Amino acid sequence: MSQADEVVRPPGPGREVEPYRPGGGDLGWADLRPAAGWARRHQVVLAGLALIALTVAWKAQFLGHLYFRQDDYHDLDLAVDHPFSWSYLTYIGSGHLIIGLRAIAWVLVRTAGTYNWGAASAVTLAFVALAGIAALRLLLDLLGERPAILVPLAVYLLTPLTLPDIGIWSSAMESVPLQLATFGALSAHLRHVRTGRARHLAGAALWVAFGLAFFEKGLVLPPLLFAFTAGFLAGEPRLPAAAAASLRRHWPAWSAYAAEMIAYAVLLARALHTSESHPHAPRSASGVLAFAWGLLRESFLPGALGGPWRWLPTADASYSFAAPPGGLILLAVVVAAAVVGVSIRRRPVAWRAWAMLAGWILLADMAPAVIGRIYALSPAVLALETRYVADAAPVLALSLGLAFWPLAASAGPAPETVARPAARPPGRGPLAQRAAAIVVGLFAFGSVWSVQAYENVTTGAPSARYIANAIAAVRLAPRGTPVFNVGVPGYLVEGLFGAYAMESKVIGDIAPGRLRWIRDISGTIDGLRMFGADGRLYPAYVQGAASRPLAPGLRCWPARRGRITVPFRRPSPATTGMLRIGYLWYSRVPAVVTVYYRGLARSFTAEPGLHSGYVPVSGGAAGIVVGAPAGFCVGDAEAGNLRPDPLGPALPPPSRGAPPAR
Numbered sequence: 001m002s003q004a005d006e007v008v009r010p011p012g013p014g015r016e017v018e019p020y021r022p023g024g025g026d027l028g029w030a031d032l033r034p035a036a037g038w039a040r041r042h043q044v045v046l047a048g049l050a051l052i053a054l055t056v057a058w059k060a061q062f063l064g065h066l067y068f069r070q071d072d073y074h075d076l077d078l079a080v081d082h083p084f085s086w087s088y089l090t091y092i093g094s095g096h097l098i099i100g101l102r103a104i105a106w107v108l109v110r111t112a113g114t115y116n117w118g119a120a121s122a123v124t125l126a127f128v129a130l131a132g133i134a135a136l137r138l139l140l141d142l143l144g145e146r147p148a149i150l151v152p153l154a155v156y157l158l159t160p161l162t163l164p165d166i167g168i169w170s171s172a173m174e175s176v177p178l179q180l181a182t183f184g185a186l187s188a189h190l191r192h193v194r195t196g197r198a199r200h201l202a203g204a205a206l207w208v209a210f211g212l213a214f215f216e217k218g219l220v221l222p223p224l225l226f227a228f229t230a231g232f233l234a235g236e237p238r239l240p241a242a243a244a245a246s247l248r249r250h251w252p253a254w255s256a257y258a259a260e261m262i263a264y265a266v267l268l269a270r271a272l273h274t275s276e277s278h279p280h281a282p283r284s285a286s287g288v289l290a291f292a293w294g295l296l297r298e299s300f301l302p303g304a305l306g307g308p309w310r311w312l313p314t315a316d317a318s319y320s321f322a323a324p325p326g327g328l329i330l331l332a333v334v335v336a337a338a339v340v341g342v343s344i345r346r347r348p349v350a351w352r353a354w355a356m357l358a359g360w361i362l363l364a365d366m367a368p369a370v371i372g373r374i375y376a377l378s379p380a381v382l383a384l385e386t387r388y389v390a391d392a393a394p395v396l397a398l399s400l401g402l403a404f405w406p407l408a409a410s411a412g413p414a415p416e417t418v419a420r421p422a423a424r425p426p427g428r429g430p431l432a433q434r435a436a437a438i439v440v441g442l443f444a445f446g447s448v449w450s451v452q453a454y455e456n457v458t459t460g461a462p463s464a465r466y467i468a469n470a471i472a473a474v475r476l477a478p479r480g481t482p483v484f485n486v487g488v489p490g491y492l493v494e495g496l497f498g499a500y501a502m503e504s505k506v507i508g509d510i511a512p513g514r515l516r517w518i519r520d521i522s523g524t525i526d527g528l529r530m531f532g533a534d535g536r537l538y539p540a541y542v543q544g545a546a547s548r549p550l551a552p553g554l555r556c557w558p559a560r561r562g563r564i565t566v567p568f569r570r571p572s573p574a575t576t577g578m579l580r581i582g583y584l585w586y587s588r589v590p591a592v593v594t595v596y597y598r599g600l601a602r603s604f605t606a607e608p609g610l611h612s613g614y615v616p617v618s619g620g621a622a623g624i625v626v627g628a629p630a631g632f633c634v635g636d637a638e639a640g641n642l643r644p645d646p647l648g649p650a651l652p653p654p655s656r657g658a659p660p661a662r
Contacts, residue, residue, distance in 0.1 A: 044145045045136070048153055052132035055157040056125055062163060062451060063121040067460025068467070069318045071170040073493045074500045076114055079105040080509040090271040095372055097268050100214035101173040114510050115467050117460075120169045127176040128166065132157055134183035135397060141190055143401055144408030151404075151440055156397035158443070160450040161303035164320065165390035167458070174215040175390045181211030181218060182394040189225045192253060193233050205256045212264045217391055219264065220364040222257035224395065227359060231352035232402055239352065282370050287379045292366050294383025298322055300361065301332040303386055304396055306446025312384070313457040316491030320458050321384035335439065343403035350403035357392070357399040365389050463492055469535030470507045472652040474514055477529070477537055484530045484540055484642055485517040503531055521578060521614045521642065523604045528612070530644040539648035542580045544640015545572035547623075556584070556633035564634050567623035572639035579615040579624065584633040593632065596625040597639075606632065 068076070071094060079102065082088040089102045104123060112119035135156050139149040162179075166172040185207035192200035204225070211218030229246045236242035247254065282288050299322045302308040308324035324332070343350040365388050373382055382388070466489070485504045487493075493501040500506075504517040518525065528540040545568040550557065557564050566581075579597060585606045593606045597617045604613050606628070617639065626634055 042145065044147055044149065045140070047147075047150055048136040048139075049133075051150065051154060051157060052129060052136065055132065056129045058451075059128055059163070059166060060121070060125055062455065063124065063167065065455055065459055065461075066167045066318070067117050067464040068115060068120070068169060069460070069463060069491070070168075070493060070497075072120075072168065073115075073506050074497050075101060075105050075170050076109055077500055077505045077509045078102070079109045080114060080512065082106075090267065090274075092271050092274045096174065097216050097271050098170075098174055098214060100177055100210075101170065104173060115471070117464065124166055124169065124172045124176065127172070127180055131176060131180040131183060131394075134180055134187065135394065138183045138187040138190070138398070139401055141187055142398075142407060143405050146405070148405050149401065151436075152397040152401040154440070154444065155304075155400055156393050158306075158447040159303055159393050159396070160307065160447050160454070161300070161386050162390045162393050163386075163451050163454060165387045167454075168319065168387070171387050171390075175387070177214035178211045178217055178391050179394045181207045181214070182221065182224070182391070185211065185221050185225060186228060186398065189229070189253065190233070193229060193250060198252075201253050201256060204253065205260060208257060208260055212260065215391070216264075216268060217364045217368065219261055220360060222254070222261055223363065224356065224360060225257065226254065227352075227356045228398075231349070231356060232407065282374045287374055288370055291369065291374055291379035291383050294380060295366065295369075295388060296361075297329055297333070298324055298383055299386045300389045300392065301336050302329060303389065303450075305332045305335055306443040307332060307450055308386075309446060309450050309453060311450075311454050311457050316462065317457060317459050318463065318491060320454055321381070322386050323384065339439070340403075346404065347406070353399040353402040356402075357395050360395040361389060361392050365392055466492060466533075466535035469652060470531065470537075471510055473531070473535070473537035473650075474507065474511050476651045477515060479514055480516050481537075482516045482518055482525050482528050483537070484521060484528060485519045486530070488531075489533055507531060507535075520616075522616055524607045524611045524613050526611055528614075528642075530642060532644040532646070532650070537651040538644035538646065540642050541645040541648070542578055542638035542640045543643040544576055544638060545570050547637040550635075556635060559628070559630070559632070562627060562630070564626040564628065564632070565623060566626065566634055566637045568621070568637075568639065571622050572620045573641075574620045575641065576617060576620055576639050577641050579617045579639045580637065581613045581615070581624075581626070581634055582611075582636040583613055584610045584635065586631040586633070587629075591629050591632065594627040596627070597621055601627075 074093070075098075078088070078091065078093070082091075084103075084106050088106070089099045090097065091102070108116070108119060108123065132153075135153055136149075139153055143149050162175070165175050185204050188200050188203035188207055191197070192204055208218060208221050211221050226243075226246065229250065230239065230243040234242035234245045234249075236245055298308065302322065302324040307328060308322040309328055310323045310325060311320035312323040313320040340350075340354050343354075369382055369388055483503070485502055487495055487501050488503055488506045493506055495501050504519075508515060508517055518528075521528070529537050530540040532538050547557075547566045548569050557566050579595065581595070583593075583606060585591060585608050587608050589608065591606045592603055593613065594601050594603045595615050597615070598619055598621045600617075602615050602617070604615055606613060621639065624637055624639070626632070628634075
């Protein structure tokens with residue numbers, strides 16, 4: 001008899017249980033029986049958690065080859081520039097009231113650095129994991145612990161609709177928290193309907209507020225909760241009666257949600273004065289229809305079935321649009337119609353689930369784009385943006401579960417219980433099960449294929465290298481180094497962002513105040529530098545026409561009657577915008593020097609010693625004339641435009657270039 005047997009044997013008359021002695025023997029099977037029994041009883045839960053863990057790891061790998069782009073820099077730089085205040089949190093800018101994103105960005109830049117993709121990705125993945133757990137909990141509460149719930153869970157976790165969305169950090173911080181709020185609000189509201197307890201209503205209201213804090217699409221959550229309640233929780237066979245019963249029985253919930261919607265609408269209206277874009281009526285009904293049909297046909301339906309299988313990358317390859325092949329579009333439409341038809345044949349109330357999904361897409365995904373984007377952008381291009389329907393993934397999973405499986409007994413009376421029951425629900429035989437398994441398998445295969453195809457045509461490496469080099473350059477450059485302030489490359493931030501597309505913001509916010517940014521170059525400036533297209537800091541030089549070589553034995557261009565004539569080797573370009581003069585001023589006090597370029601006089605202050613003087617000019621010329629006091633020495637001059645010198649010493653040196661920041 002093993003020691004473990006003696007430990008777990010119940011005491012009999014005149015016999016005591018021998019206490020367990022550490023080191024007296026190995027832990028027996030009996031000690032593991034409770035855990036093993038729990039695992040057997042909850043295999044579905046463990047499988048769901050394993051699926052969530054695998055998809056989080058999968059999405060972590062996906063994020064590993066991307067980097068910040070466009071709006072990400074704007075949002076992070078705003079956080080650097082502003083204190084944590086209500087005006088900062090409610091600043092709209094690009095048309096979205098994103099209080100949650102503003103708060104996270106403010107904390108992120110102060111704890112992890114301005115552009116820390118690893119930390120930003122960790123925040124995204126944390127929301128992804130929480131949303132997956134919330135989805136599993138809702139499906140368990142709603143449908144019970146049956147293996148079938150793994151199907152809608154897998155659809156939510158694997159659908160490629162959400163992948164391009166999380167690849168842009170600012171988009172992920174809008175959509176993924178809303179997805180979490182959707183599951184959380186549905187689960188808490190279900191518990192409130194089932195028990196009538198106020199704490200569950202408070203929880204649902206808090207989840208609605210949480211969703212609204214990250215995305216104004218959260219305004220559609222209360223209508224979703226009402227459709228969910230009337231369609232599946234009221235226990236009425238007819239929808240009008242179910243809607244009336246839901247309103248009557250749960251009026252405190254609708255009152256609370258309505259109050260939240262009104263308060264948020266007032267806040268949004270007041271905050272819109274900071275927005276650079278405002279709602280506009282669409283220019284044509286045909287444009288609206290083209291966008292709506294295109295979004296369904298080329299983005300949502302293929303994505304819901306594991307597509308779009310093929311992508312169209314942007315010029316910088318940092319993002320891609322859906323580009324499903326025509327044949328697969330047709331297949332997606334046919335399969336979607338079959339899934340809906342089979343579900344309605346199995347459960348006549350399934351149409352309510354699909355209507356709920358259609359309502360979400362119409363109100364949350366199409367309507368905002370129609371009033372906020374179509375007037376300025378091509379409807380055909382907007383329809384290829386899977387980001388617009390990423391937040392529909394939770395409703396897709398919910399609708400799929402409600403369409404095919406009855407509610408768990410604990411979730412409340414299902415509409416079928418009071419409707420005319422079928423003698424034997426059709427479509428539950430081995431053939432139907434095999435067909436369902438094939439569809440699910442094709443979905444999983446298509447999802448993996450689509451995500452891999454997206455990775456093959458997109459990359460964040462150029463942006464990551466640029467920022468890594470810029471971070472190293474800022475650290476290596478002496479404090480106060482003068483830098484000509486120009487816009488960053490368009491693949492980082494487009495010029496549409498105005499001041500937030502300038503290097504003084506994108507790079508300057510890495511270490512505010514360390515570099516001296518100069519926008520208008522004029523006067524005496526020594527050691528002027530410019531950032532190159534690779535993010536390194538180079539010496540600046542004037543590319544164009546240079547002065548002729550000095551005659552042998554001369555160190556300065558000769559002066560005649562207080563004027564110095566400096567000819568160019570060839571006329572300067574017609575696009576010339578800057579003149580540089582290398583000079584030596586033998587004095588202890590500054591002097592005003594006048595430069596004549598194309599007959600126009602311009603002046604700058606010359607400092608004592610050896611320096612470079614810059615004068616803004618325009619157009620081509622054969623040379624310059626300098627009017628200066630006696631003793632002023634002009635050694636060379638160049639006319640053209642400022643460029644980073646590729647042959648000069650760069651910071652960081654090529655051998656010390658930092659690896660891409662991940």
